[in-house]
Amino acid sequence: MGSIFRNALLAAAASVSLAGCATMTDGEPMTASTATAPAAAPFAVNAPLIPREVLFGNPVKTGGQISPDGKWLSWMAPHNGVLNVFVAPVSDPNSARRLTNISDRPPAGYFWAPDGKSVMYIRDKGGDENFLLYGVNVASGTETTLTPFEKTRVQIVGASTVQKDKVLVGLNNRDARYHDVHLLDLNTGKTTLVMRNDSYSGFLADNTLTLRMATRPNEQGGTDFFPIVGGKVADKPIESTTLDDALTTRPAGFTTDGRILYWLDSRGRDTAALYAQDVATGRKTLIAENARADLGGTLRDPVTGEVKAYSVNYLRNEWTALDPKVKASFDFLDSRLEGDWGVQSGTDDDTKWIVWNDPVTGPSSSYIYDRQAGTLTPFYVSRPDLAGAPLQPMYAREIRTRDGLTLTSYLTLPPGSDSNSDGVPDRPVPLVMNVHGGPWARDGYGYNPTHQWLANRGYAVMSVNFRGSTGFGKKFIGAGDKMWRTTMQYDLHDALDWAVQQGITTADKAAIMGGSYGGYAVLANLAFYPGKFACGVDIVGPSNLETLLKTIPPYWVPIVRQFHDRMGNPTTPEGLAALKEMSPLYAADKINKPLLIGQGANDPRVNKAESDQIVAAMQKANIPVTYVLFPDEGHGFAKPNNRIAFNAVTENFLAPCLGGRAEPIGDAVSKSTAQIVTGAQHVNGLGATAAAGG
Secondary structure (H helix, E strand, O other): OOOOOOHHHOOOOOOEEEEOOEEEEOOOOOOOOOOOOOOOOOOOOOOOOOOOHHHHOOOOOEEEEEEOOOOOEEEEEEEEEEEEEEEEEEOOOOOOOOOOOOOOOOOOOEEEOOOEEEEEEEEOOOOOOOEEEEEEEEOOOOEEEOOOOOOOEEEEEEEEOOOOEEEEEEEEEEEEEEEEEEEEEEOOOEEEEEEEOOOOOOEEEOOOEEEEEEEEEEEOOOOOEEEEEEEEEEOOOOEOOOOOHOOOOEEEEEEOOOEEEEEOOOOOOOOOOOEEOOOOOEEEEEEEEOOOOEEEEEOOOOOOEEEEEEEEEEOEEEEEEEHOOOOOOOHHHHHHHEEEEEEEOOOOOOOOEEEEOOOOOOOEEEEEEEOOOEEEEEEEEOHHHHHHOOOOOOEEEEEEOOOOOEEEEEEEEEOOOOOOOOOOOOOOEEEEEOOOOOOOOOOOOOOHHHHHHHOOOEEEEEOOOOOOOOHHHHHHOOOOOOOOOOOOHHHHHHHHHHHHHHHOOOOOOEEEEEOOOHHHHHHHHHHHHHOOOOOOEEHHHHHHHOHHHOOHHHHHHHHHHHHHOOOOOOOOOOHHHHHHOHHHHHHHHOOOOOOOEEEEEOOOOOOOHHHHHHHHHHHHOOOEEEEEOOOOOOOOOOHHHHHHHHHHHHHHHHHHHOOOOOOOOOOOOOOOEEEEEEEEOOOOOOHHHHHHOO
């Protein structure tokens, strides 16, 4: 679904795999209004209907890891309908036992303590994103709330291979805006203050859990990097960026001896390259670069901390090994796995890896790879019920914009629609444009449940990396600055026009759907460009950029300058005017196509008021809208029953708009916490459900 601002400003890193491309012809793209193509009729999908439960319910197993000492396997699996952490000895994987007793809401993630004695996980309340840290001792089963505070969001600042019973954590329980750094003893739960923080956005520690660097936004819209010596932050930074490099330049960690600091750095270039800096001399050595995409993930030696491999993600996530032994392991995995794969966990001695494998047209699997023995042992299949389901391939495409940019995009077609498998249906089909969140994030190749679900219902599904998306260099990001209403939306229009030109769809049979920033794109297109899409599905999308910036979480205060520089500054008259001009709320009376809105009541990023405002404006103008509210959710829908319920409403909303098929709503809504605030009558089968109290 994506999260507004998350990937760029919280430095989220992800490795995704991309498939081969086909480039559109040069020249001005044909517009949907002038393109000639046969009318898009609903494609006769004869494939079995994949149940929503199979696609969006809990996986059988997920998140497989191996303990640092190699003694334990771990994973998450449902217990009473909620994902919990399970463990089993590596020597006897069938002797599994549940380690956690989590109810109501799944954890946001879990990981092994460095000493391998406990498993830690983070979890919030009702989607408020005030994540607390919990630890469970593997031997005793005793669970401890390691950060027992209210309205506090924990951050992991550092871990160590030499002080394995301790970690550095950031806590904003003193001042919600800033995270003080504490040393947390994993055995006793005791926290000791290491550094009080009254201005910094982040910290970097070395392998001894010594703080070595602090970061703080500067007046140029970028970041200053301050050395920390003897526990004191220097007065002057040793490195700085401007706005141009703020999202593409950052330190990437020390080697374990602290002598080398890695950087992902775009200064003096467009795409971020990987450098190794000698800390003593300050000299940087280029390790890897790519002209089309930023350097992405790295594989590090767990003992030395040295980079052994790196990835570049443009049309495909391609790994390059720097170490001969790692290359041999990569070659071994390439020879035995079909589709994309990656390393998701490993032991401290680097002899065993947990490897994921995504074939796209089949359920994903995880394996235990013993590098010394040369064996690859099945661990689990995440969603075995998808075996034999009519899952469809994904096509990567390069699409040229009207002003010459290239949009890396992904397309999935309905089953049975493409008899020669060339990525173009035999005749045009309805299309759903699925817009990613962020906006400083990206779409990638791989199994995508939303793509598979909508394709199974009879739609082509398209995901477009519009300008402002990350991973394609700083110029591509910067091209979206303050262009939320205009060129960022034109990119989506150009992609749709391309799809019409290619014979994938027709101009009158395309919907737009998205979450977070993607939800904004839905509202913006329906309000500002009401003839472009036939209908829209907005999930936790902001309608008023002024109020969005007023209600951001307090711990985003240190980085709010970048929001102002990339969106508009509400503290200046011209900035405020620009934000209002880009806000769909003020053009809500122009919406003339069906709209469905989903919102979590506890969303700390896109406040509930964002949906309330535009719904109220539409009701005042007597414009139909359907609004579904989840009282126990935040920025997206974490509970499976809630995900399934909203998707049940969505596909029955899309069917009359585009002509695809839909699994009946049935009891999906009544089994969730969904509240149909208004507009139940506009969705097939929802009126009766709402009347019955669902």
